[in-house]
Amino acid sequence: MTTTRPSPYRLAPNLFGIGFGTAGLAQAWSAAADTIGAPEWPSYVLWILAAVIWLVTLVAYLRNVIAQRRLGSEVPNPVTGPFTALAVIVPMLLGIGLAPHARTAGEVVCAVALVLTVLLGGWLTSLWIRSDTRLAQWHPGYFLPTVAGGLIASGCSAILGWNTLAHVMFGYGLICWFVLGSILLLRLFTQPALPTALVPTMAIEVAPPVVAGNAWFAINGGRLDLVAELLAGYAVLMVLVQIGLAGTYLRVPFGPGHWAFAFSYAAAFTNGVHWLAAEHVHGQRALTYLLLAVATLAFVALAARTVLGLVRRDFLPRVPADPAPAPSAPA
Template identity: 65%
Template sequence: MIIDKTRRARRKSPDDGWLTGVWIRSDTKLVQWHPGYFLPTVGGGLLAAGGSAALGRSRLSQIMFGYGLICWLALGSILLARLFTQAPLPTPFVPTIAIEPAPPVVAGNAWFTMTGGRLDIVVTACAGYAILMVLVQFSMFSTYRKVPLDPGYWAFAFSYAAGVTNSLHWLAAENVNGLKSISYVILTAATCALVALSARTVVAIASKTFFPRVPSVTST
């Protein structure tokens, strides 16, 4: 399975270049992919771009933005092809579809930091794609409700936190009236959602339903 190969690659090296090489060398099937693979590749590159820009390393931020962008284009096409054409994801991996809005909003956040909060065609294009993926999330609500709470649900935390940050960038760039009040409302809603997810996670752990059960192997 691609998941096992990825884990082995991660143990050998933290370098995403090594991980990409493992994927190229491996005999993997399209049905084995899921959006969780955005996090160590696209997420790593784009977060590094934003962090580098915040530290004043403009050239490094440009390099890392390109790194994350190419990962997004490559993996995004693979993952959408998998979701469009293959059997539905196994139940534990269904919540990873919540990661689909993350690449455009994380890219937008990084670009805002790199350009000093300026609105231009890059962040506007990212916002357009993000809107599409957010609309997809609304259509997925009935599917998500059928999935028991498990670690996969924490995929929502990363994507929605990145989306909230992107919204705040947009409000500031547009110089919206009542910016501070609106920001407090958005941050309060996001915090409440995170607290609710954390509380439900604690309850599920306490009731021993949070982690998938692995069938015990009995000797004959």
């Protein structure tokens, strides 16, 4: 009887960042279609690609954690646990991509994913409160379950016309950002540097103000007001911080963690598209296409490097080898 050989790779939940980033770029193209009448086919292709990537990742990830008996320890893990939220956040975005073509199906997908996101965010928050996690173990991925989950849920709800829910989820995500943002900046300012594999998570720092900005534009109909302007002010600071961190990022070996850049930066470009429309900037069309070109080329470069890593078999982390048994003492 043949036995299945266990996988030599350890699939971590940050792999869901690939589908997350793809959905983020799809959002940028969708925003451009709404504001300047850009072609819709790129967003259609990206939405379908994001759905396929999410499904393939989900199946591969679940098979891996079950085979390696990690199913019960994944969510409580202080390092990788926050990334598990992406498994339920991505379908919220997919529901928005589906809704223009199949309204009821899109609403159901979005609603189910929203409920799961809120439940997981609440459970993780209670876990962080009662567990003995050290400040040095925290990283910007802790934004994902409640801050990203809440603000994305707000924007999705507004797009679907669920206005009251959009406001509720905006408050949910915003307050969580204020609380967790303070903790995470304290960690980054005062504690030892992040482990090398987690350095790319600092790209997530730019996400809260731009994702909140995109959600607010969806809520208020794309108008500029005090809330949009305040969010933009902090977004400018975080973009400048990212530029300052470029040298640090370049020193990190390529791996799944680099997909933390994809959604965060795509959301920033999407916010830029909305701002160009709201301000009626001269040359809006050309500037919007410039933003899309930069975002798309960066995504292609990230995807190409990922494919190369998979071919070379150095993209996914391997399961640590068991230490060799100590030699027995001579008789």
